[in-house]
Structures are given as C-alpha cells and as structure tokens.
Amino acid sequence: QVQLVQSGAEVKQPGASVKVSCKASGYTFATYGISWVRQAPGQGLEWMGWISAYTGKTNYAQKMQDRVDFSIDADTSTAFMELRRLKSDDTAVYYCARVGELRLSYWGQGTRVTVSP
Amino acid sequence: SYVLTQPPSVSVAPGQTARIPCGGVNIEMKSVHWYQQKPGQAPILVVYDDSDRPSGIPERFSGSNSGNTATLTISRVEAGDEADYYCQVWDSRGDYAVFGGGTQLTVL
Numbered sequence: 001q002v003q004l005v006q007s008g009a010e011v012k013q014p015g016a017s018v019k020v021s022c023k024a025s026g027y028t029f030a031t032y033g034i035s036w037v038r039q040a041p042g043q044g045l046e047w048m049g050w051i052s053a054y055t056g057k058t059n060y061a062q063k064m065q066d067r068v069d070f071s072i073d074a075d076t077s078t079a080f081m082e083l084r085r086l087k088s089d090d091t092a093v094y095y096c097a098r099v100g101e102l103r104l105s106y107w108g109q110g111t112r113v114t115v116s117p
Numbered sequence: 118s119y120v121l122t123q124p125p126s127v128s129v130a131p132g133q134t135a136r137i138p139c140g141g142v143n144i145e146m147k148s149v150h151w152y153q154q155k156p157g158q159a160p161i162l163v164v165y166d167d168s169d170r171p172s173g174i175p176e177r178f179s180g181s182n183s184g185n186t187a188t189l190t191i192s193r194v195e196a197g198d199e200a201d202y203y204c205q206v207w208d209s210r211g212d213y214a215v216f217g218g219g220t221q222l223t224v225l
Contacts, residue, residue: 035214044219045152045160045203059212095159102207103150104214105171107159 002026004096004108011114012086019082020111022096029077030054032100036070036081038092039110046092050099051079086115119208121217128223135191137220139204142185147206149187151180154219155200163202164189191222199224 007021022034035050049060051070058070064083071080079096094111097104122140129135139149149167152160162171164180167187177192191198204217 037216044201045154045216047214047216050214061213099214101166102148102209102214103162103165103205104152104160105162105165107161110159 002098002106004098004106006094006096006108006111009112009114011116013117014086014088014115016086016115017082017084018086018113019080020094020096020113022079022081022108024053024077024079024098027098029074032098034070034072034079035097035099035104036068037095037097037104039095040089040092043092048081048094053079083113086113088115091115118213119206119215121204121206121215123202123204123217123220125218126221126223128225129191129194130225131194131196133194135194135198135222137189137191137202137204137222139187139189139217140185141187141206144187144206145182145184147182149180149182150205151178151189152203152205153198153200154203160203194222194224196224198222 003025005023010018030053033050033052036048038046051058067084069082096108098106151164153163154160163174163178167182168180179190181188201219203219
C-alpha cells in the first residue's frame with residue numbers, strides 16, 4: 001500500500017533552517033510528484049509547491065520561493081523540504097503528499113515545526 | 118491567482134444531506150478535488166475529478182461541478198463525518214495548486 005512517512009517534530013529558533021523528510025513506499029517513486037502543504041495552528045491548508053520525482057523540476061508558491069528548497073533522493077525514494085530563515089509564523093504542521101493527475105492522493109502523517117526563541 | 122471560496126461552517130442533523138459549496142470563476146472548467154481532515158489527522162482525498170471516489174470512500178460522498186460552483190454532497194450524514202472539508206484545483210497556467218479556505222462540518 002502507498003505510504004508516505006515523514007520525519008519527527010522539530011523546534012527551531014527564528015532565523016534557523018529546518019529540513020523535513022518524506023519517505024515513500026508502495027509505488028514507483030519516479031512516476032509521481034511530491035507536493036508540500038502546511039497548516040498553521042487553527043488555519044487552513046497552504047500549498048507550498050511541488051517537485052517532480054522524475055525530473056527534479058520544482059515549482060514553488062510565490063510567497064516563500066526565496067526561502068524554500070525541495071529535493072529528491074531517488075535511491076531511497078525520499079523527498080526533502082528545507083525552509084530557511086524561519087519566522088514565528090512558519091510554526092505549522094508540514095505535510096508531504098503524492099501528486100499526480102492534479103490531485104494529492106496520499107498524504108504523510110505531518111511534521112510539526114515550532115519556531116520559538 | 119485563482120481563488121476558491123468556501124463557507125466557514127455547515128451544520129446538518131444526522132441522517133440528513135450536507136452540501137458544501139466551493140466557488141470559483143468558471144470552476145466548471147477545472148477538475149475539483151475534495152479532502153476531509155479530522156482533528157489531529159492528515160487530510161484524505163474523498164472525491165476527485167469533480168465526482169469520482171477513491172476506493173474505500175463510501176458512496177454517500179459525491180460531488181458535482183457546474184458554472185461557478187462545485188459542491189461536495191454527503192448523504193445520510195453520520196457523526197463520524199464531522200470534519201473540515203477542503204476543495205482544491207490545479208491552476209495549469211501557473212502550475213500550482215489552490216485550496217479553498219475549508220468548511221467545518223458539524224453534525225448536530
């Protein structure tokens with residue numbers, strides 16, 4: 001069965017960076033992309049961007065494109081999201097999701113990132 | 118950028134039908150997907166391509182899309198359907214996903 005397993009919770013200081021991993025299994029990794037979506041406490045879903053697991057091509061939401069990087073390790077079927085220069089309003093749960101045919105069919109369990117002095 | 122508009126909340130009695138709208142300009146020209154998110158859990162896809170259901174999703178969940186409004190319909194609502202529901206489309210010109218603001222479904 002398709003599974004996306006994310007790395008554990010992180011606590012970071014403002015200005016630091018965080019890197020979240022998302023390990024995929026149960027399907028051919030290169031066939032689909034990976035989207036990253038975040039959800040601030042009590043708020044809705046915010047799309048951050050996506051990466052093709054086949055080509056490595058990325059597309060980032062304009063709001064954070066200067067602070068975020070997505071990457072892929074095809075050998076381990078793992079996607080990564082790095083967010084730099086963290087601010088307090090980056091505190092959120094970060095989700096990875098398998099994207100194909102314009103929809104997010106499977107989601108990881110989420111990684112809580114807390115930004116606090 | 119493309120905007121999707123959802124009401125913040127919808128309430129329905131058990132056994133009745135819930136309808137959750139998602140508004141967008143000419144949304145009928147796009148494929149609309151719907152996600153259910155229960156407290157403390159990751160979202161799950163419940164309807165895709167306007168009206169199709171992934172395997173394992175009850176037939177009580179259905180969708181439609183016409184004009185400027187897509188609608189998620191939940192028939193014979195159960196207490197376990199209480200959750201937040203989000204619509205989503207993909208803006209192909211900009212190659213990005215858009216989510217609606219979400220609707221909290223309350224089962225009275």
